[in-house]
Amino acid sequence: MTSAAARARRETIVALAQESGLAGVDELSTRFVVSPSTIRRDLARLTADGRLARTYGGAMAPPEAPLHRRTAQAPEAKRAIAALAATHVAPGATVLLDAGSTVAALARALHGGRDDLTVVTPSLSAVLELGGAEGVHVTCLGGHYRPLSHAFVGPLTEAALERMTFDAAFLGTDGVSPELGICEAGAEQIRLKELMARRSRRVYVLADAAKLGRAPFHAWAPWQPGWTLVTDATADPDQVSALRTRGVEVLLAEPVVN
Structure with missing residues (x-):
């Protein structure tokens, strides 16, 4: 039977991994004053439960969550961010929509009142949202399909992007750091985002305050010069200040009033 102390320790390990992205066995052993073998058993149990993904000598944060789970997180904040971001989509523009739940919320916000808008996206969620929208022309970028994000990545996606330019790109992200930039689960996704940004005159990063x-x-x-972060009004003022100090324009979205 698992003791209360062991359960509490494992919950703390998960929280630490989520905050820092990596917690080493030796570090955890020292922190909890238990043996490395005890920590390894904790990590094995948490991995078996799907709460952590192991790496050699340590533990990463939980594996990338599927899109349907991310969509259920902070829906009001994402709706507010989407509404504000939509005001930066001009009539007749050609825009690039990234994958992700917040960008999918932007796709929903682009319904109605649009005049000859062209949307290019690797996201099936965005395609389904806008496929029948009046006044919106949709182009889907193909490539390698990622079920977790319901989107395409890889060389074919990149090759198509190299032949296009955009008035604006709207990027999703899993994490935001004033020092490091925007975070994703893998290098392939980051490479695609950087290419999206290079092909676009304006770049907007959409991320709720929790990120x-x-x-x-x-x-x-x-971060690159001219990028704009669109987040919600509950964002930590210290984080906002640090981002602005780095030269990032930060827009704060107020809750949407029905």
């Missing part, structure tokens, strides 16, 4: 200061993974796209 500010988070580093759940280890692939990063550094």
Whole structure:
């Protein structure tokens, strides 16, 4: 039977992994004053339960959550961010929509009142949202399909992007750091985001306040001059200040009033 102390220790390990992105066995052993073998058993149990993904000598944060689970997180904040981001989509523009639940919320916000808008996206969620929208022309970028994000990545996606330019790109992210930039689960996704940004005149990063200061993974796209972060009004003022000090324009979305 698992003791209360062991359960509490494992919950703390998960929280630490989510905050820092990596917790080493030796570090955890020292922190909890238990043997390395005890920590390894904890990690094995948490991995078997699907709460952590193991790496050699340590533990990463939980594996990338599927899109349907992310969609259920902070829906009001995402709706507010989407509404604000939509005001930066001009009539007749050609825009690029990234994958992700917040960008999918933007796709929903682009329904109605649009005049000759062109949307290019690797996201099936965005395609389904806008496929029948009046006044919106949709182009889907193909490639390798990622079921977790319901989107395409890889060389074919990148090759198509190299032949296009955009008035604006709207990027999703799993974490935001004033120092490091925007975070994703893997280098392939980060490479695609950087290409999206290079092909676009304006770049908007959409992220709810809970993602500010988070580093759940280890692939990063550094901030570039002219990028804008759109987050919600509950964002930590210290995080916002640090981002603005780095030259990032930060827009704060107020709750949407029905």
